[in-house]
Amino acid sequence: MFRVVRFGLFLLLFFPSAACNGDSSGQMREVSVSPDGKFIAVVYAKDRTYFIYKIAVGTGFAARLTDAKSGSESSPTFSVDGKRIAYSYSPGNGAHSRIVVGNADGSGSRPWPTGETDDFRPLFSPDSKRIIFARSGYYGSYSPIAQPHQHEWDFFEGDLDGKNVRQVTKEKFYMVSPAAVSPDGKSLLFVSTEDHGDVLEIHSLEQPAKPKVSLRPHVPGEPSLGSALAWINYMPDGKSILFMAASDGKEGYDYDVYRLDLGTGGLERLTNGNGYATDLRVFADGKTAVFLKWRLDWHKTPVGSDLYLLDLQSHKLTPFKVTGLD
Helix, strand or coil: CECCCHHHHHHHHHCHHHCCCCCCCCEEEEEEECCCCCEEEEEEEECCEEEEEEEECCCCEEEECCCCCCCEEEEEEECCCCCEEEEEEECCCCCCCEEEEEECCCCCCEECCCCCCEEEEEEECCCCCEEEEEEEEEEECCCCCCCCEEEEEEEEEEECCCCCCEECCCCCECCECCCEECCCCCEEEEEEEECCEEEEEEEECCCCCCCCEEECCCCCCCCCCCCCEEEEEECCCCCEEEEEEEEEECCEEEEEEEEEECCCCCEEECCCCCCCEEEEEECCCCCEEEEEEEEECCCCCEEEEEEEEEECCCCCEEEECCECCC
16 A cells, blocks of 8 residues: 655655655656646656756647756746746755746746755746745754655745845744745745644735634545645635645545635545646646646556646546657
């Protein structure tokens, strides 16, 4: 059975490299969708390299977006106006991870100044003028039997060139998920992990001192140690969110898609029996979502991934064939 302990589950959801180290056959990870719905950006991992590719939705053909020869690229995200893309870049050799902002076609990339912190998971504000990002203050392990990872997370906001940075949260989270910004730009949504399960947190971007809103949606068959939530998205109207949650399945945990109404608390299940799945993203029109389903080896370890498109009205799931990855 493909089962993991509480924090191991969280690490598999948000740090797939912890489970899949440099598979030579290649793996797609970390999905993003352009605002016009014409392109999907993915991180392609092969032979211990992690580079960003841009996939044409109309043809499924993938082409390299960036030209780095070494290091690791992660967390690609498009600006709402469709003109730019931002991502994280880790040079390796102990150097800190930093944000890179460039044109959506991959040209004109400008890395932020190197600092004394690790900056990850950039997001554009709805006006495309600011970057919201996560910063880790500590890399290591709090337990002698656990693998070291990034900890002490908080969220920050800055200009596109990395200047005028201000802190949004001041909680030094043990772990946080990739975040989402509300369509009106007023709120930041993410998952934090606690002793009794994951929590959806909504923080104000306009008034960081304003009390947060905490949500604990529960799904049938969730892990006994508490809910495991991931890959949260605001729907375009800002009234509901889409996310993935773990529940008991035939071969271990299934990571299915759910929609939560923020006004009523109503929960709707949109898929059933996904197996191990990650990286849910919603198209800007709110009609379609895309995510990765992972293939497992005989050890039940994720070794390869495939893109799937989900019609959010009919709930029809369609495999999306990709060519050109190398």
